[in-house]
């Protein structure tokens with residue numbers, strides 16, 4: 039019976055080389071008294087069979103058990119050498135599972151790192167589960183994570199990159215909004231991932247990072263997708279002269295939609311003399327205006343038409359909406375030549391438009407026409423994966439309730455979104471036969 043209990047606790051505890059002698063409730067925590075199974079130990083100097091001399095308790099935290107934090111009390115043996123002539127008198131036993139003076143077992147350290155660095159958990163939450171300080175967990179993330187993200191192999195075999203700005207710290211009373219430049223891997227055939235995050239939003243920071251990469255790496259990049267920011271385009275042209283620059287469809291459509299918004303706000307103010315609020319016809323359709331025409335339900339379509347008829351007497355919002363829809367429909371075309379012809383015609387029309395906001399959009403798109411049309415020849419560099427990635431990045435930001443330390447922010451993002459993922463399906467439990475032959 040005693041053997042059965044011992045094997046049960048050993049199986050639950052699962053740390054090889056240790057046995058559980060006792061378990062006790064210690065408030066919210068579980069305290070486990072353990073010792074090693076080592077019985078026959080040789081003197082490290084002379085090899086004589088050591089004599090057990092004493093025991094010394096050390097406390098260390100381990101993985102939570104059934105939702106409770108665990109403290110292990112390890113009764114370390116103190117051994118002594120029986121050989122009178124040997125210089126070694128006594129020593130304390132050591133085990134690879136628990137490093138000397140550590141406050142966490144090795145497996146708890148690894149678990150903490152995996153939770154934060156792979157499962158995107160908040161450091162504070164893992165620290166609470168283990169019953170340790172925030173920094174104890176963060177130190178593990180740094181110690182184990184930095185070699186992973188700095189491994190040059192992580193950047194290997196990239197043929198398409200994307201460049202995008204992201205706000206990493208919102209403005210407060212004491213500092214302005216801080217931006218960072220994200221470089222993503224858009225290589226076709228695999229999920230997008232983050233290659234690097236550099237502080238700042240300029241062609242210089244992007245150019246510096248690209249310049250640090252090997253000539254072979256830079257030569258392998260065939261396409262570079264970017265948002266319409268001249269600094270990024272210049273850096274890409276200088277550092278990746280052979281790569282085709284592609285303007286992200288997402289950003290092109292965004293330019294068109296913000297033009298619709300600008301005109302809607304102006305017309306709203308001109309016709310009603312105040313900012314839009316509930317009950318105003320244009321304000322009521324502000325979200326419908328941003329959606330693709332062919333995805334509108336009949337009800338939404340009717341609302342859109344009704345809103346435009348009452349709220350847009352001169353048809354300015356209607357015209358801007360048509361332009362935005364035309365921009366979106368460019369990306370539905372499968373024939374690159376047709377798409378290019380239509381895009382250039384649309385840009386020419388916009389530049390000649392009598393509405394100032396539309397003419398400005400025309401000038402912007404004209405300046406980016408080469409990059410805009412390049413997308414039609416490289417449709418595989420799509421914005422879908424980037425958007426998905428941006429969503430995940432936002433999630434990481436929320437998990438941690440914002441970041442003040444850029445190095446921590448970069449490390450967390452690269453660990454969680456910068457690796458090629460190999461997710462394994464969970465083991466099925468319903469159809470499995472029990473391993474315990476009863």
Ligand SMILES: [Zn+2]
Nearest residue numbers: 081084119124
């Ligand atoms: Zn000895």
